[in-house]
Amino acid sequence: xxxxxxxxxxxxxxxxxxxxxxxxxxxxxxxxxxxxxxxxxxxxxxxxxxxxxxxxxxxxxxxxxxxxxxxxxxxxxxxxxxxxxxxxxxxxxxxxxxxxxxxxxxxxxxxxxxxxxxxxxxxxxxxxxxxxxxxxxxxxxxxxxxxxxxxxxxxxxxxxxxxxxxxxxxxxxxxxxxxxxxxxxxxxxxxxxxxxxxxxxxxxxxxxxxxxxxxxxxxxxxxxxxxxxxxxxxxxxxxxxxxxxxxxxxxxxxxxxxxxxxxxxxxxxxxxxxxxxxxxxxxxxxxxxxxxxxxxxxxxxxxxxxxxxxxxxxxxxxxxxxxxxxxxxxxxxxxxxx
Amino acid sequence: xxxxxxxxxxxxxxxxxxxxxxxxxxxxxxxxxxxxxxxxxxxxxxxxxxxxxxxxxxxxxxxxxxxxxxxxxxxxxxxxxxxxxxxxxxxxxxxxxxxxxxxxxxxxxxxxxxxxxxxxxxxxxxxxxxxxxxxxxxxxxxxxxxxxxxxxxxxxxxxxxxxxxxxxxxxxxxxxxxxxxxxxxxxxxxxxxxxxxxxxxxxxxxxxxxxxxxxxxxxxxxxxxxxxxxxxxxxxxxxxxxxxxxxxxxxxxxxxxxxxxxxxxxxxxxxxxxxxxxxxxxxxxxxxxxxxxxxxxxxxxxxxxxxxxxxxxxxxxxxxxxxxxxxxxxxxxxxxxxxxxxxxxxxxxxxxxxxxxxxxxxxxxxxxxxxxxxxx
Ligand SMILES: Nc1ncnc2c1ncn2[C@@H]1O[C@H](COP(=O)(O)OP(=O)(O)O)[C@@H](O)[C@H]1O
Ligand SMILES: [Mg+2]
Numbered sequence: 001x002x003x004x005x006x007x008x009x010x011x012x013x014x015x016x017x018x019x020x021x022x023x024x025x026x027x028x029x030x031x032x033x034x035x036x037x038x039x040x041x042x043x044x045x046x047x048x049x050x051x052x053x054x055x056x057x058x059x060x061x062x063x064x065x066x067x068x069x070x071x072x073x074x075x076x077x078x079x080x081x082x083x084x085x086x087x088x089x090x091x092x093x094x095x096x097x098x099x100x101x102x103x104x105x106x107x108x109x110x111x112x113x114x115x116x117x118x119x120x121x122x123x124x125x126x127x128x129x130x131x132x133x134x135x136x137x138x139x140x141x142x143x144x145x146x147x148x149x150x151x152x153x154x155x156x157x158x159x160x161x162x163x164x165x166x167x168x169x170x171x172x173x174x175x176x177x178x179x180x181x182x183x184x185x186x187x188x189x190x191x192x193x194x195x196x197x198x199x200x201x202x203x204x205x206x207x208x209x210x211x212x213x214x215x216x217x218x219x220x221x222x223x224x225x226x227x228x229x230x231x232x233x234x235x236x237x238x239x240x241x242x243x244x245x246x247x248x249x250x251x252x253x254x255x256x257x258x259x260x261x262x263x264x265x266x267x268x269x270x271x272x273x274x275x276x277x278x279x280x281x282x283x284x285x286x287x288x289x290x291x292x293x294x295x296x297x298x299x300x301x302x303x304x305x306x307x308x309x310x311x312x313x314x315x316x317x318x319x320x321x322x323x324x325x326x327x328x329x330x331x332x333x334x335x336x337x338x
Numbered sequence: 339x340x341x342x343x344x345x346x347x348x349x350x351x352x353x354x355x356x357x358x359x360x361x362x363x364x365x366x367x368x369x370x371x372x373x374x375x376x377x378x379x380x381x382x383x384x385x386x387x388x389x390x391x392x393x394x395x396x397x398x399x400x401x402x403x404x405x406x407x408x409x410x411x412x413x414x415x416x417x418x419x420x421x422x423x424x425x426x427x428x429x430x431x432x433x434x435x436x437x438x439x440x441x442x443x444x445x446x447x448x449x450x451x452x453x454x455x456x457x458x459x460x461x462x463x464x465x466x467x468x469x470x471x472x473x474x475x476x477x478x479x480x481x482x483x484x485x486x487x488x489x490x491x492x493x494x495x496x497x498x499x500x501x502x503x504x505x506x507x508x509x510x511x512x513x514x515x516x517x518x519x520x521x522x523x524x525x526x527x528x529x530x531x532x533x534x535x536x537x538x539x540x541x542x543x544x545x546x547x548x549x550x551x552x553x554x555x556x557x558x559x560x561x562x563x564x565x566x567x568x569x570x571x572x573x574x575x576x577x578x579x580x581x582x583x584x585x586x587x588x589x590x591x592x593x594x595x596x597x598x599x600x601x602x603x604x605x606x607x608x609x610x611x612x613x614x615x616x617x618x619x620x621x622x623x624x625x626x627x628x629x630x631x632x633x634x635x636x637x638x639x640x641x642x643x644x645x646x647x648x649x650x651x652x653x654x655x656x657x658x659x660x661x662x663x664x665x666x667x668x669x670x671x672x673x674x675x676x677x678x679x680x681x682x683x684x685x686x687x688x689x690x691x692x693x694x695x696x697x698x699x700x701x702x703x704x705x706x707x708x709x710x711x712x713x714x
Contacts, residue, residue, distance in 0.1 A: 087554065
């Protein structure tokens, strides 16, 4: 179900029957998917779905209970060292060293990857420029805003030119402005090509905007997989068109609207408003205007509502994305520090 | 400014008490620490000295000398105060004392028996290692008591051996308690560095996700442990050197042995810092709660520092405490530093202490690498 023709290259990430149990509890259950090189692949799911656990298996922080995963062809268990060279990682909770400046952080991480001095300097300058932190590069990261820290983490994760960039909820907890900045950064990275991005999120707008394809995950299982478009069109019910008229909506107008191509159903929402359920890809705008005129009415306003990923999630899980429990497991921060 | 409301105040108190109840495990060290203090400090300070190594040089070989021998044997056997050895030559005996083998050398001079039988004043020489004044004073007092020279002493002894005069000779110039304490203070400063850099910072970094950041890079476990150790040891050497320099000035300690002493003291500081830091890494290898190293700080201090001989001679410890203290490198460091700084001994004299500290550090390195997990 999840194989795409791709671009001829082997997949950047290959996940087969990947399972992680914590004791009896199954956090990730038999996951299967491929991520093509150069693609932005999303993992969309509510808190506790198993997104971070999946990411931690892919970035070698934890060992799968069963199944296998490969990153750029390297097995995440057998070839940990090679995998670590291939990936850049942004963890869910910040791993920024607040005592170091952005410049120092980047330089030290460059050394972790064995980069030479010249290369480190050049790459750090280029990345800090790209994430808009060049001006602040010598200030300790502890003085940065949340958005700046996230951008610094993105720069640090890319210092060694990884082939695969893995981000766990990169915009959670950020203000809308900072979120947009991060989105633009990621879009910029995609535009440069040859970087594969795996992005976890529980924001449907983020997944919708950024991802080429995504897997919707709930209770550790993939419930749907495809491009945002494919996923949305897989939900029956289709688009809803709300049409406001200058005159009252009469029955014969509704009947005529129902007869138009791609209109499945037409009903009266208010006296002056009709509600049309559409099918197919084309919205019959001219035909609606034409029919209105012949029935002595005129269109004042129209609004089209596409199904959102929220609807997709609702369809596949029977629950809304927002209503799901938000019990969250944080490894790093002990109780007394929260 | 002095406005307050009881209900609000109680709410603040309630919050704190609830928090303590949730983390009741941390109340354990609070109770345990003073009790550890009581037990360890109670036994590590002011106990009776035992098994002090004392040499006897008999240049007289007369009947009175035999008497002196007998008296000393009695002290050795009944009170276990001394561990006696015989030496032939006073010079070599004192040299060995200077190297830390003996606490005192009792010298029976050539015409001792003759003086005693003639009834003239007969001198019994006691050369003491006065860097450890506690032991020196005890030895001197016990000898005076045994040979009845001090007023109101042991009457029978006085009657048996009239006119024996115990003459104390200090091998080193004036040594006060501050100088005696100095090696312990240096060791203590390294203990603080180990707790701070090896314990508190390690666990805080882990809680802040710094290690999670490290572990997705090619860094190996040994890279991480080695790097953390290197930085902590460097810090320890800097702090240790500054503390040492200042204490030498404050305590007005003359530098014996010159360059050799400086090099050997540096080596002792390094071995102690290394051992303590790896010891703390081992303890904190899997700890994620930042309160833990803070709570353990006090107890570890009592257990490793107080019974190290830093404050009072290890010869006074009960066997269990002596055994406990020989597990930790503090004891060897204090002994080596004291021998180096106060007596100016050479490499031979501190070799056993250096070996003990090296073994400790190696064992801890193995344990730390074994326990430290590269993955979450
Ligand atoms: N180390 C762990 N030990 C026990 N349970 C864990 C551990 N890590 C995660 N979990 C549990 O696994 C489930 C999935 O967690 P996670 O992968 O963090 O979800 P997400 O990132 O999608 O919010 C949660 O129920 C969480 O409590
Ligand atoms: Mg998560």
